[in-house]
Amino acid sequence: MRVLEWILIAMVLAGSVPPLSGVYQFVLATLHRFRRGRAVIGRDQPRVAIVVPAWNEAAVLERTIDRLFRLDYPPERVRVYIVDDASTDDTPELLARKADQYPGFVHHLRREKGGEGKAHTINHGLREIQAEGWYEAVMIIDADVIFTEASLLRMSRHFDRPEVGAVTAYIKEGSRPENFLNRFVAFEYVTAQAAARRAQNVLGVHACLAGGAQLVRRESLEAIGGQIDTTTLAEDTVTTFNIQLTGKQVVFEPHAIVWAEEPRAVGALWKQRLRWGRGNVQVTRHFARVWFHRGSAGRLGGLSFALIWFAVTLMPIFMIASSTGLVALYLIDRSLSSTVFGALWAINLVSYVFITLSSFSMDPTTAKRTWREGIAFPGLISLTIILYAAISPFVNLDNVATGTTLDVIVLFVYVWLSASMLGAWLVKRLEDWGKVPWLVAPALYVVGYGPLLCAMTAAAYIKQLRGAEMKWDKTEKTGAVGELV
Amino acid sequence: VNYLDDLQLERVQSKIAEEDRFEARLFWRGVMIALFVAALIVLRLTLG
Numbered sequence: 001m002r003v004l005e006w007i008l009i010a011m012v013l014a015g016s017v018p019p020l021s022g023v024y025q026f027v028l029a030t031l032h033r034f035r036r037g038r039a040v041i042g043r044d045q046p047r048v049a050i051v052v053p054a055w056n057e058a059a060v061l062e063r064t065i066d067r068l069f070r071l072d073y074p075p076e077r078v079r080v081y082i083v084d085d086a087s088t089d090d091t092p093e094l095l096a097r098k099a100d101q102y103p104g105f106v107h108h109l110r111r112e113k114g115g116e117g118k119a120h121t122i123n124h125g126l127r128e129i130q131a132e133g134w135y136e137a138v139m140i141i142d143a144d145v146i147f148t149e150a151s152l153l154r155m156s157r158h159f160d161r162p163e164v165g166a167v168t169a170y171i172k173e174g175s176r177p178e179n180f181l182n183r184f185v186a187f188e189y190v191t192a193q194a195a196a197r198r199a200q201n202v203l204g205v206h207a208c209l210a211g212g213a214q215l216v217r218r219e220s221l222e223a224i225g226g227q228i229d230t231t232t233l234a235e236d237t238v239t240t241f242n243i244q245l246t247g248k249q250v251v252f253e254p255h256a257i258v259w260a261e262e263p264r265a266v267g268a269l270w271k272q273r274l275r276w277g278r279g280n281v282q283v284t285r286h287f288a289r290v291w292f293h294r295g296s297a298g299r300l301g302g303l304s305f306a307l308i309w310f311a312v313t314l315m316p317i318f319m320i321a322s323s324t325g326l327v328a329l330y331l332i333d334r335s336l337s338s339t340v341f342g343a344l345w346a347i348n349l350v351s352y353v354f355i356t357l358s359s360f361s362m363d364p365t366t367a368k369r370t371w372r373e374g375i376a377f378p379g380l381i382s383l384t385i386i387l388y389a390a391i392s393p394f395v396n397l398d399n400v401a402t403g404t405t406l407d408v409i410v411l412f413v414y415v416w417l418s419a420s421m422l423g424a425w426l427v428k429r430l431e432d433w434g435k436v437p438w439l440v441a442p443a444l445y446v447v448g449y450g451p452l453l454c455a456m457t458a459a460a461y462i463k464q465l466r467g468a469e470m471k472w473d474k475t476e477k478t479g480a481v482g483e484l485v
Numbered sequence: 486v487n488y489l490d491d492l493q494l495e496r497v498q499s500k501i502a503e504e505d506r507f508e509a510r511l512f513w514r515g516v517m518i519a520l521f522v523a524a525l526i527v528l529r530l531t532l533g
Contacts, residue, residue: 030515
């Protein structure tokens with residue numbers, strides 16, 4: 001075989017990097033019980049200042065505060081600081097009422113000039129609590145999240161180990177009533193949080209403290225300068241990296257459950273993930289000195305962490321490389337293209353079965369309501385290809401004449417890994433069009449939620465390359481969120 | 486009260502014991518799933 005063919009085969013098999021990375025993480029997650037440094041609960045718990053950035057969040061804040069007051073935690077050791085970013089709704093009145101209802105517990109920090117974004121709002125709160133000096137740990141949360149009663153205690157217990165600098169919780173999708181998109185997001189969070197973050201606990205390195213629930217030890221906050229990053233769209237990821245670069249550990253607590261409302265429409269999800277995706281691109285560049293530098297960056301510079309990080313951030317590139325390689329092989333050697341295709345989809349099949357079943361096992365409660373979305377996660381078209389490729393050796397192209405219908409179908413299947421991203425974008429366009437809203441959900445099941453995630457990552461790259469303005473697009477929240485269990 | 490009382494502590498510790506059991510089950514379920522997937526691969530290769 002010629003060098004070109006080997007290069008093309010490598011390009012095709014690049015499409016197996018993301019699923020194999022998923023399998024690797026699920027295997028690690030399964031070993032979570034053997035992780036090092038398990039926490040115990042003592043009587044003494046740190047004084048926690050909860051910082052809640054809020055801009056026009058009156059619809060959700062009351063319940064958030066009420067739930068925080070009911071936390072299973074010594075009440076004199078928690079204070080809630082709502083940082084009101086010059087809200088123009090009823091937030092100030094609501095907070096005045098809540099401060100009266102819970103004296104000493106609720107603190108209203110008003111910014112008269114707002115609009116600089118969430119990170120600046122949080123920093124205002126951080127400056128205030130540091131000036132006050134009461135806190136031993138700070139918890140930064142979103143205004144709409146619902147903390148289950150034992151969640152804070154489950155998180156704070158990890159500070160029993162001095163090497164732990166920050167702890168994050170398991171954010172679960174809790175929109176009520178839920179729709180098809182919420183169920184896809186719920187399943188995604190099982191893979192991206194319950195599994196991936198357990199795996200990161202085992203590896204001893206974390207990519208991101210969940211923005212909705214991050215508990216940071218005072219010493220760690222001070223070690224990173226007492227403020228969070230305002231130069232990227234992923235301030236929580238920057239905080240996570242910086243804390244670990246100071247030599248402290250970040251921990252995920254899978255049993256600290258926090259419910260959050262997530263977007264109900266593809267367009268809203270697209271906007272949110274575009275921000276996350278652009279943030280990841282910025283972080284990748286911001287920490288260029290970290291990647292593959294095990295000596296200076298510790299576990300952040302390790303191969304395992306790079307695999308996990310780049311399998312996600314470079315996913316669109318892997319998919320496009322795979323399709324391009326297949327089509328090029330098809331033009332050079334149709335028989336070889338068929339063989340390599342079979343190998344790629346065999347890997348995809350094994351990964352799909354392992355990841356889907358493991359996800360169901362990782363969070364059985366969520367699995368009960370999202371198993372259909374779990375099965376349809378790659379999309380019904382990809383699923384058909386996976387199953388067909390598994391049952392019969394795909395199509396022997398030696399017996400297929402060029403230009404026939406079957407030949408065209410084979411070519412379609414070859415480009416689907418990339419074309420599915422275009423399909424996902426068309427689903428968004430379909431929703432934007434608004435003429436056939438009933439068609440959006442079935443179209444997404446056919447195209448797949450996985451390709452939608454990939455398409456949003458690709459869109460983030462495009463927007464970042466175009467040098468689009470860096471602004472914080474707030475995800476609209478209605479307050480329709482609750483514990484589903 | 487600045488500290489957890491006995492009842493709170495007992496309740497929380499019992500929850501932690503539940504968590505440990507869950508993590509142990511997770512491990513064994515993972516082993517079963519891995520065996521299941523391995524059996525599927527062997528079956529497919531055997532059938533040709």
